[in-house]
Amino acid sequence: MRRSATAAALLLVLVGSAYAQDTSSALGPVKDGTLPSLTTIAGQGMMDSHAFAYLTELSDDIGARVTGSPAMWQAVDWGTAKMKAMGLQNVHTERYQVWKGWTRGTAEMEMLAPRKVRLHVDAMGWTGSTPEGGADGAVVPVNLYQIDQEVKSSADWKGKVLLVVTKGSPPSDRSALFAKFGPFLRTARQAGALAVIGGQGGAPSAGMNLTHTGILGFSEDFAVPVLSMTREDQGLLQRELDKGTDIRVHVNVQNTFTPGPVEAANVVGEIRGSEHPEQVFVVGAHLDSWDLSEGSTDNGCGAVAVLDAARAIVSAGVTPRRTIRFVLFTGEEQGLLGSFAYVKQHEAEMANHLGDLVLDGGQGPIEGVSLGGRDDLLAAFRPFVKSLGSFRDLTLDDRIEFGTDTGPFSLQGLPGINLDNGSDEYRFTHHSAGDALEAVDPDVLAQNATLMALTAYWIADRPDRLASPWPAERTAKKFVDTHQDGMLKAFGLWPFGRQTGGN
Numbered sequence: 262m263r264r265s266a267t268a269a270a271l272l273l274v275l276v277g278s279a280y281a282q283d284t285s286s287a288l289g290p291v292k293d294g295t296l297p298s299l300t301t302i303a304g305q306g307m308m309d310s311h312a313f314a315y316l317t318e319l320s321d322d323i324g325a326r327v328t329g330s331p332a333m334w335q336a337v338d339w340g341t342a343k344m345k346a347m348g349l350q351n352v353h354t355e356r357y358q359v360w361k362g363w364t365r366g367t368a369e370m371e372m373l374a375p376r377k378v379r380l381h382v383d384a385m386g387w388t389g390s391t392p393e394g395g396a397d398g399a400v401v402p403v404n405l406y407q408i409d410q411e412v413k414s415s416a417d418w419k420g421k422v423l424l425v426v427t428k429g430s431p432p433s434d435r436s437a438l439f440a441k442f443g444p445f446l447r448t449a450r451q452a453g454a455l456a457v458i459g460g461q462g463g464a465p466s467a468g469m470n471l472t473h474t475g476i477l478g479f480s481e482d483f484a485v486p487v488l489s490m491t492r493e494d495q496g497l498l499q500r501e502l503d504k505g506t507d508i509r510v511h512v513n514v515q516n517t518f519t520p521g522p523v524e525a526a527n528v529v530g531e532i533r534g535s536e537h538p539e540q541v542f543v544v545g546a547h548l549d550s551w552d553l554s555e556g557s558t559d560n561g562c563g564a565v566a567v568l569d570a571a572r573a574i575v576s577a578g579v580t581p582r583r584t585i586r587f588v589l590f591t592g593e594e595q596g597l598l599g600s601f602a603y604v605k606q607h608e609a610e611m612a613n614h615l616g617d618l619v620l621d622g623g624q625g626p627i628e629g630v631s632l633g634g635r636d637d638l639l640a641a642f643r644p645f646v647k648s649l650g651s652f653r654d655l656t657l658d659d660r661i662e663f664g665t666d667t668g669p670f671s672l673q674g675l676p677g678i679n680l681d682n683g684s685d686e687y688r689f690t691h692h693s694a695g696d697a698l699e700a701v702d703p704d705v706l707a708q709n710a711t712l713m714a715l716t717a718y719w720i721a722d723r724p725d726r727l728a729s730p731w732p733a734e735r736t737a738k739k740f741v742d743t744h745q746d747g748m749l750k751a752f753g754l755w756p757f758g759r760q761t762g763g764n
């Protein structure tokens with residue numbers, strides 16, 4: 262990932278001329294000649310959608326597919342077979358390594374005092390175990406908003422279960438708080454804490470008696486067991502603690518780490534461009550999932566949208582001027598590992614990339630497009646977004662999304678374009694036992710896949726090249742200006758060097 266100053270200067274020279282073209286054309290599909298092809302693709306996408314059939318196979322025949330697990334490899338084989346069957350070119354897998362593997366085991370908790378109550382918990386990914394058979398301990402609160410103070414009394418944490426709470430006013434810099442969570446967990450382990458409750462970093466679960474698993478950093482694991490507890494049970498514990506009740510629990514958590522590195526792979530297939538096959542636009546979503554259910558909404562929906570977008574374009578019998586490369590990433594849930602690996606493996610080709618397009622917001626309808634920091638592309642995008650108005654009025658902005666596989670492309674100065682599809686239900690299904698096929702509406706999925714196909718094709722086929730990478734300095738400045746740099750620096754992901762962009 263790290264780009265040296267010399268390489269950055271070279272890149273500046275290479276892209277200098279293409280850079281001037283970025284804003285040259287603001288024609289939409291009606292005027293730029295892409296409308297006939299887009300109309301045919303829309304027909305294929307909406308009249309012959311395969312998306313829900315794909316999602317049913319992925320959810321029910323494979324199910325949960327944690328990065329590095331046998332099920333992930335099954336999903337990789339499945340995605341490869343689908344790409345080949347629909348006639349994509351250069352279908353292959355690209356291997357990379359994950360720092361270590363992890364398998365979920367037991368997670369049980371029972372309140373023993375002041376009365377017996379079964380508490381609902383699940384382990385966060387890549388976190389550890391209690392002694393075999395579990396142990397009993399007192400529950401003590403740790404205020405995340407005063408975490409610097411709290412860790413000073415970590416000597417008192419031996420044999421305790423730490424409940425993360427948020428009391429008082431939050432510190433102004435939330436991302437700094439997130440960055441302190443990992444060091445807090447390491448201190449808890451060193452102090453001999455039995456477990457930490459509060460996998461969401463202090464925020465309660467969504468409710469409906471659901472837990473939400475997930476990773477606690479980028480490529481980070483923690484020996485202390487970290488638990489997500491249902492909102493209902495966490496509320497009970499907090500009310501008891503507020504009353505001054507002494508709470509004792511029995512906790513038993515057993516997970517297994519696999520020594521690393523562990524193999525993983527992205528799945529790649531292409532529609533080669535007719536005029537500029539060397540110029541590549543990536544269309545992607547992550548194929549891996551968490552393991553409390555089938556992973557249909559996160560991100561089965563995105564993965565099958567990528568596949569059905571490809572199928573719709575192939576079936577329409579049209580060929581874009583530039584190459585569309587469809588990528589099913591893995592390792593997203595452990596810190597965007599697949600997309601970081603892609604960017605690294607294709608480093609020499611990055612100047613020829615136009616950006617990437619990602620769908621990873623769950624089961625809701627696409628309501629907007631975010632251009633990943635590239636404000637210079639807003640004008641070019643406006644008429645295209647308007648042309649989709651018969652689906653619905655879509656919003657358009659240049660927001661950077663670092664919570665999914667757009668992040669590594671945005672760091673390269675390319676537009677990491679996110680299709681924004683939030684929904685009220687997603688906060689319940691996200692990484693929870695509710696993340697199953699029942700949560701997905703086939704009509705919405707077909708529409709989302711079609712919108713993905715249209716966006717991809719329009720970008721790859723428009724007469725002018727949409728984008729070239731920004732120089733590193735300009736990208737760094739954009740990340741600083743939008744306050745994204747603090748979090749990236751805290752997690753060791755800042756590739757621009759300390760001197761670039763200040764602080």
Ligand SMILES: [Zn+2]
Nearest residue numbers: 547559560621
């Ligand atoms: Zn996701």
